[in-house]
Amino acid sequence: MSTNTSIKVPLLDLRAQYDTIRPEVDDAVRKIMESCGFIGGPEIKGLEEEIARYSQSAHAVACASGTDAILMALWTLGIGPGDEVISPAYTFFATAGTIANNGATPVFVDVDPKTFNLDVHLLEKAITPRTKAVVAVSLFGQCCDIPAIKAICDKHQIYLIEDAAQSIGSEWEGKRSGSMCDFGTFSFFPSKNLGGAGDGGMVVTQNAELADKLRLLCNHGAKPKYYHSLVGTNSRLDALQAAILRVKLRHLDRWSEKRAKNAALYNQLFEGSKVGTPFHDPRTRHIYNQYIIRVANRDGLKAHLGEKNIGCEVYYPVPLHVQQCFAHLGYKAGDMPVSEQAAAETLALPIYPELMDEQIRYVAQTVRDFVEKQ
Ligand SMILES: Cc1ncc(COP(=O)(O)O)c(C=O)c1O
Numbered sequence: 001m002s003t004n005t006s007i008k009v010p011l012l013d014l015r016a017q018y019d020t021i022r023p024e025v026d027d028a029v030r031k032i033m034e035s036c037g038f039i040g041g042p043e044i045k046g047l048e049e050e051i052a053r054y055s056q057s058a059h060a061v062a063c064a065s066g067t068d069a070i071l072m073a074l075w076t077l078g079i080g081p082g083d084e085v086i087s088p089a090y091t092f093f094a095t096a097g098t099i100a101n102n103g104a105t106p107v108f109v110d111v112d113p114k115t116f117n118l119d120v121h122l123l124e125k126a127i128t129p130r131t132k133a134v135v136a137v138s139l140f141g142q143c144c145d146i147p148a149i150k151a152i153c154d155k156h157q158i159y160l161i162e163d164a165a166q167s168i169g170s171e172w173e174g175k176r177s178g179s180m181c182d183f184g185t186f187s188f189f190p191s192k193n194l195g196g197a198g199d200g201g202m203v204v205t206q207n208a209e210l211a212d213k214l215r216l217l218c219n220h221g222a223k224p225k226y227y228h229s230l231v232g233t234n235s236r237l238d239a240l241q242a243a244i245l246r247v248k249l250r251h252l253d254r255w256s257e258k259r260a261k262n263a264a265l266y267n268q269l270f271e272g273s274k275v276g277t278p279f280h281d282p283r284t285r286h287i288y289n290q291y292i293i294r295v296a297n298r299d300g301l302k303a304h305l306g307e308k309n310i311g312c313e314v315y316y317p318v319p320l321h322v323q324q325c326f327a328h329l330g331y332k333a334g335d336m337p338v339s340e341q342a343a344a345e346t347l348a349l350p351i352y353p354e355l356m357d358e359q360i361r362y363v364a365q366t367v368r369d370f371v372e373k374q
Pocket residue numbers: 065066067068091092094095137163165166187188189199200201
């Protein structure tokens with residue numbers, strides 16, 4: 001097949017998504033503007049109930065972002081100075097940034113070379129008497145092996161948080177991402193499968209007491225208003241965001257299925273090539289927040305795709321253990337070889353639900369042509 005230079009493929013096309021749901025979204029926004037109920041209210045409560053149900057969780061608490069969701073979960077568990085919290089080395093910065101912002105020390109563990117999720121075999125070795133929690137990430141939309149991680153956490157009596165920012169609706173053996181730990185945390189950043197029109201986040205838990213404390217901390221520790229039993233902060237989701245997210249939640253499964261279908265087409269088109277395609281653990285439902293390939297000359301391919309009007313991105317170029325801000329922790333290059341190799345070789349291709357097969361074929365052929373010339 002020859003590549004067609006007239007095709008443009010962005011990494012994400014939120015405008016195309018909006019075009020498919022415009023009347024529903026506009027109606028939801030108009031209702032909020034007419035009611036002027038911008039803080040709290042029925043849209044927040046409704047979204048919390050719907051996300052709790054969607055995520056097979058007893059409780060859900062809305063907050064300002066996916067970052068705050070992790071921050072508030074750690075805070076609720078009383079994690080602070082002197083404590084160690086384990087994080088994968090290969091993830092978005094917020095997973096470990098929130099540990100440091102709570103005054104605790106991030107301890108990094110390398111990831112599995114196939115799934116890019118925390119390598120369960122390395123976890124126990126990283127646990128010390130100071131370890132208070134693990135933040136396990138379900139990266140790129142594939143739930144990590146929570147049962148195995150939880151068994152280790154239970155044995156050592158430490159908390160487990162699932163950073164499910166990228167994995168809402170993903171499953172491990174039929175159990176929803178976020179539902180199997182002390183806390184599961186979601187992000188509604190616009191590029192997520194369930195993305196708002198700005199920032200937003202949600203924490204889910206099966207534990208009523210933890211949910212109450214977290215809710216209190218997200219509202220300055222006040223209940224009733226102006227009576228503060230705890231020093232908390234303002235981490236709330238806007239009613240406008242909740243109203244938009246409730247519309248989008250109705251479409252989420254269809255969108256995630258379409259992402260999986262797009263991934264299957266890419267996989268087929270890359271068959272027999274030197275392009276490394278994503279590993280899908282058959283125990284999971286993969287929601288493909290990202291479609292990640294591995295190639296030898298990744299930076300060369302990225303530049304080439306840019307020239308061909310194909311959006312792509314490196315998630316993530318620098319693993320967390322070698323980030324400048326964590327230099328004081330004493331890690332060095334070579335400590336987390338799988339994370340370091342992933343950071344050098346991986347590239348996210350467009351996978352959003354509105355992609356047309358013709359666009360996927362164009363992207364796949366352009367990638368194949370480049371890789372074959374190497
Ligand atoms: C794995 C992971 N954790 C945490 C976050 C933070 O979410 P937010 O951007 O909503 O603060 C993100 C979002 O990019 C993420 O991908």
